[in-house]
Amino acid sequence: MAVRLVRGRRREPDPRSDAELMIALCKGDDQSFTEIIRRFQDPVYSLLIRMLGNEDEAEELLQVTFCRVHRYREHYDTSRPLITWVLTIASNLAKKEWRRRSRWLQIPLDNVTLTSPMQTAPHYDAGRRELKASLEEAIDKLPPHYREPFLLREDQQLTYEEISEVLGIRIGTVKSRINRARALLREALSEAWERWK
Amino acid sequence: MFHALALLAAVAAGVTSSPVVTIRREGSPGITELTTGIAISSHHVITLSAFAAGPSVPLVEVDGQYLEPDTVYSSEGLGLAILVFDGRPFTSYASPAGSLPESGDLLTLAGQGVGGLVSIGGRVMRIYEDGAVLVSAPRMDGLMGAGAFDSDDELVGLVNGVITTRLESTPAGSAEHLAILPSPSWSVWADLVMAGRWASSTPFGVTATACSSEDADERPSGVLIVAVDDGSTACRCGLRPGDLVVSLDGERIYNPETMRGLLLSAGDSLDAVVWFHGNSRTIKLAPLR
Amino acid sequence: MNCRDALRLMDSVMDGTAGPEQEQVLHFHLAGCQACKRAMQMNRDISRLCREMPRPEPPSDLESRIRARLAALPAEVHAEHRRRNRVAIALPFVAALLIVLGLTLGSRPGTTAVDAAEAVRKVAVAAQGAAKYTVTTPPLAAYARPASLISF
Numbered sequence: 001m002a003v004r005l006v007r008g009r010r011r012e013p014d015p016r017s018d019a020e021l022m023i024a025l026c027k028g029d030d031q032s033f034t035e036i037i038r039r040f041q042d043p044v045y046s047l048l049i050r051m052l053g054n055e056d057e058a059e060e061l062l063q064v065t066f067c068r069v070h071r072y073r074e075h076y077d078t079s080r081p082l083i084t085w086v087l088t089i090a091s092n093l094a095k096k097e098w099r100r101r102s103r104w105l106q107i108p109l110d111n112v113t114l115t116s117p118m119q120t121a122p123h124y125d126a127g128r129r130e131l132k133a134s135l136e137e138a139i140d141k142l143p144p145h146y147r148e149p150f151l152l153r154e155d156q157q158l159t160y161e162e163i164s165e166v167l168g169i170r171i172g173t174v175k176s177r178i179n180r181a182r183a184l185l186r187e188a189l190s191e192a193w194e195r196w197k
Numbered sequence: 198m199f200h201a202l203a204l205l206a207a208v209a210a211g212v213t214s215s216p217v218v219t220i221r222r223e224g225s226p227g228i229t230e231l232t233t234g235i236a237i238s239s240h241h242v243i244t245l246s247a248f249a250a251g252p253s254v255p256l257v258e259v260d261g262q263y264l265e266p267d268t269v270y271s272s273e274g275l276g277l278a279i280l281v282f283d284g285r286p287f288t289s290y291a292s293p294a295g296s297l298p299e300s301g302d303l304l305t306l307a308g309q310g311v312g313g314l315v316s317i318g319g320r321v322m323r324i325y326e327d328g329a330v331l332v333s334a335p336r337m338d339g340l341m342g343a344g345a346f347d348s349d350d351e352l353v354g355l356v357n358g359v360i361t362t363r364l365e366s367t368p369a370g371s372a373e374h375l376a377i378l379p380s381p382s383w384s385v386w387a388d389l390v391m392a393g394r395w396a397s398s399t400p401f402g403v404t405a406t407a408c409s410s411e412d413a414d415e416r417p418s419g420v421l422i423v424a425v426d427d428g429s430t431a432c433r434c435g436l437r438p439g440d441l442v443v444s445l446d447g448e449r450i451y452n453p454e455t456m457r458g459l460l461l462s463a464g465d466s467l468d469a470v471v472w473f474h475g476n477s478r479t480i481k482l483a484p485l486r
Numbered sequence: 487m488n489c490r491d492a493l494r495l496m497d498s499v500m501d502g503t504a505g506p507e508q509e510q511v512l513h514f515h516l517a518g519c520q521a522c523k524r525a526m527q528m529n530r531d532i533s534r535l536c537r538e539m540p541r542p543e544p545p546s547d548l549e550s551r552i553r554a555r556l557a558a559l560p561a562e563v564h565a566e567h568r569r570r571n572r573v574a575i576a577l578p579f580v581a582a583l584l585i586v587l588g589l590t591l592g593s594r595p596g597t598t599a600v601d602a603a604e605a606v607r608k609v610a611v612a613a614q615g616a617a618k619y620t621v622t623t624p625p626l627a628a629y630a631r632p633a634s635l636i637s638f
Contacts, residue, residue: 037549045544059545066552067559135535145292153501154536160503169349176295179497186528193528228620248624273634311621327631341624358629376629397638404637423635446488457638464489464521485638 018082025073037066040083043156044090050151051094051144061097065090081162088166091148131189131196138188142181149174150181216291216352217344219258219309220248220280233308235344235352237293239285241391243383245342245357246271249278259286270390274407274454275383276357279390291344293380293387294351297324304332304353305346306375310339319345322374327409327418328382328451330354331362331374345377354379382451385458397461397485402429403436405453417472419443420453435480441472445482460485487515492522500529 014035016024024032044065048058068089069076076085139147152163164171216236221229234244234257242257249255249269256263257280266280298304302321307314319334330353332345345353354377361371389395408421420442425431436442444450445459446467459467463484470479487495492515498504499512516523545551 034549037552041544041548042541046541049542055542058542062544062548063552063555066548067555070552070556071559132535132539135532136539139536143290143292154533155539160501172296173349173351175494175497178501179494180292182497182529182532183493185532186525189528189532193531228622231621231623274636309623311623329629336626339623341626356626359626360629375626401638404635406633406635407631409631424637446490453636453638457636465519467488 019078022073022076022078022082025070033070036069036082040086041066043083044086046155047087047148047151048090048094050139050155051091051148052097053140057097061090061093064093068093080165083156084158084162084165087152087156087158088168091166131192134189134192135185138185141188142184146177146181146184149177150185153178215307215314216287216289217307217309217314218242218287220244220255221258221263222248222255223253231309231311233339233342233344234280235355236287236290237279237352237387238290238391239287240282241290241387242266242280242282242287243355243387244278244280245355246273246276246278248342249280255280257282257286270395272383272386272454274452275378275386277355277378277383277386279387281390291346291350291352293384294347294349294353295380295384297379297381298330298347298353300324302347304377306332306334306340306343306356307346308339308341308343308356310337315339315343319375325360325376327407328379328449329357329360329376330379331360332356332377333372334375336373340375352380353377354382381448382455383458385462386454389458389461394461399486400426400429401457401460401485402426402431403453405442405456407452408441409451415475416441417443418451419472420450420456430483430485434482436471436482437473439473442469443472443477444470457485487511489515489519489522492516492519493525496522496526496529500533 014021014032016032016035018036018039021032021036025036041062045058045062048061048065049055052058052061065086069086072089076082139150142150149163149167152158152166153160158166160171160174163174167174169177218234218236220232220234220242222232223229230248232244232248232255234242234248234255236242244255249271254265255269256265258264264282264286267283268281269278270281271278298321300321300323304319304321305316306319307316309315315337317334317337317340319332322331322333325331330345334340336359340356341358343356345356347353356375357378358376359373360376361373363371386395402425403422404424405420405422408416408419410416410418422431422436422438422440422442424438425436442450442456445456446463450456450459460482461484466481466483468479469482470477492512495504495508495512499509504512516526
């Protein structure tokens with residue numbers, strides 16, 4: 001009896017560049033869309049969940065983002081980084097959601113369930129965990145217009161130019177908002193940081 | 198104009214919320230005065246101090262209800278007041294712009310007129326010699342105290358009057374511009390009020406006023422020191438009556454409230470450029486605690 | 487260099503946009519200023535902790551959900567959007583006038599006849615209510631510099 005060896009979804013990494021994937025998608029290559037989703041689902045989800053504060057909305061907008069990437073694939077400028085284009089779409093969707101539900105409020109951290117396991121050393125470092133937890137809370141308390149550029153810098157490691165593209169604001173504004181975000185975080189975490197040090 | 202009316206309809210239909218709020222007061226008996234305030238946090242509204250002055254309490258409209266502020270912080274020096282509220286009633290708020298706009302920038306002026314939200318565009322013409330930003334825009338109902346926003350939706354300042362300047366080139370011989378009190382003049386004060394850190398334990402020891410170069414030909418605009426207390430910090434730093442503080446920490450200042458705010462939020466001594474009878478000197482001012 | 491400039495320069499140094507001379511200037515300031523040194527350390531620690539923060543995982547069936555959505559959508563609507571925008575831009579004053587008169591605009595994007603009429607009705611009611619008792623707004627006054635003395 002022949003046994004079909006199920007190899008599972010262990011992919012070899014697709015060697016094509018982001019721009020090549022988009023060009024292929026425009027030509028009708030369906031497989032490239034799978035790869036695009038695979039490459040960008042984490043950063044987009046991460047941004048959405050930290051901007052919206054709950055899983056359900058983040059998942060919904062995550063799907064809509066990729067739908068738009070597919071539908072407006074012809075609009076993508078291949079000379080620009082794909083990550084900024086995708087994040088711009090996601091960011092605008094999040095902003096519309098904010099405005100629609102008038103939610104420039106602080107969302108408590110309880111609504112966010114982070115499913116990845118935290119890497120903890122065998123000897124439990126209480127001080128560090130406390131600072132980390134306080135940090136997440138403090139970031140969630142940042143007003144959205146400070147939180148977003150801060151996340152794009154620290155979480156997504158985008159340059160100031162890329163952030164300015166994604167958010168549609170001047171580079172000077174990006175700098176001053178990141179500066180404010182860091183100042184607000186320093187104020188909020190001052191005690192926890194002292195204890196951790 | 199289309200955009201303004203569309204916004205008007207949208208706000209009337211309850212579709213969008215805006216940091217521009219209505220302040221309602223009783224002016225003379227039987228007369229209701231509607232003025233503009235701008236929410237700068239979930240529980241702070243900034244407005245011209247004239248709109249928050251007594252005896253009638255300023256009430257802010259939120260979702261059809263009129264809320265009374267818990268506290269009102271007024272700065273006579275700036276002509277601004279901040280209303281502080283219990284709870285967090287404002288779902289949409291603006292953040293003050295970090296720098297002055299540039300000549301040629303297009304700003305959106307938004308205020309509460311009698312019929313509702315008024316929103317028009319205005320172009321920045323120049324910075325006036327006492328720090329005000331001059332904007333060309335038509336006179337309209339609801340623009341006194343209106344918020345001026347830049348293309349990033351940040352609050353550039355509040356409209357606090359009309360300036361008429363002499364211009365030979367125009368047929369009328371003069372031009373009218375709206376004056377905006379820009380955020381660098383008041384954002385430090387506003388931040389301190391919002392953080393609740395406005396009080397200082399020791400006074401700096403000066404009495405000062407805003408002074409403009411219009412009043413005396415040779416003198417620049419700045420903060421004029423009128424009196425210095427003996428033995429005070431100001432005295433020890435070298436300030437004397439008649440000194441005109443022109444810049445602090447590298448930035449032009451025009452108002453004693455700005456000076457106080459900068460000294461209160463400084464971590465270290467600040468460099469001050471001081472003008473006196475045609476001579477400039479630089480001294481170090483110790484921070485206020 | 488004052489502390490406010492130092493705090494701004496700190497961001498540039500951390501984000502890799504400052505030149506070597508600027509970094510030198512900052513380090514010189516940090517050597518003599520405890521407050522800024524502490525701020526820099528905090529900034530660095532916060533940045534590092536951000537990178538170590540657990541990343542939330544998107545749902546495993548994301549792709550199939552996306553493909554299902556795409557399949558359910560109607561055919562491309564780009565052309566339609568473009569046409570609609572052009573109509574809206576070309577008729578600003580007419581459209582405004584029509585809104586005020588409460589008439590419906592068949593091709594105005596995003597607003598049905600019912601919505602436009604409702605919005606007009608609300609504004610009209612507000613204006614009517616205003617007429618019952620006297621409502622004023624402060625006039626644009628001549629600019630006057632606040633000339634009060636303050637002591638601090």
